[in-house]
Amino acid sequence: MMQSRRKSLIEAVTNVGVGYALAICTQIVVFPWFGFEPALADNMTIGAVFLIVSLGRSYLLRRLFERFR
Template sequence: MKQSHLMSLVEAITNVIVGYGVAVVTQIAIFPIFGLQATLRQNLAMGGIFTIVSLLRSFALRRLFEAILLRDG
């Protein structure tokens, strides 16, 4: 069964929200191990930046693979 556009959007949004949460929780847990201190606000901001970078990376790779598929297809 093919996924609808709406469900693809719901999946993408869920992925971003979960990824952001995982990034922030990971930073809060890992930074002290390396002697780094960040406030909750700083962790939230860094998580946002990492999320944007991840979205851009994912989009670029998806477009690259689509171009390869079209070229070879």
């Protein structure tokens, strides 16, 4: 059974949302190791840029795999 576009989007959003939260936590821990100590708002903005890229990638790959299934 093929996954609908809506379910693909829901899966992608969920996956990326969890990834965003994990990325923010990771940045807060890892960035200071490299001498980079951005404010929380900066960490969230950096994470948001990657979130947008990741969401697009995740959705497009899911649709590609569904097309060739």
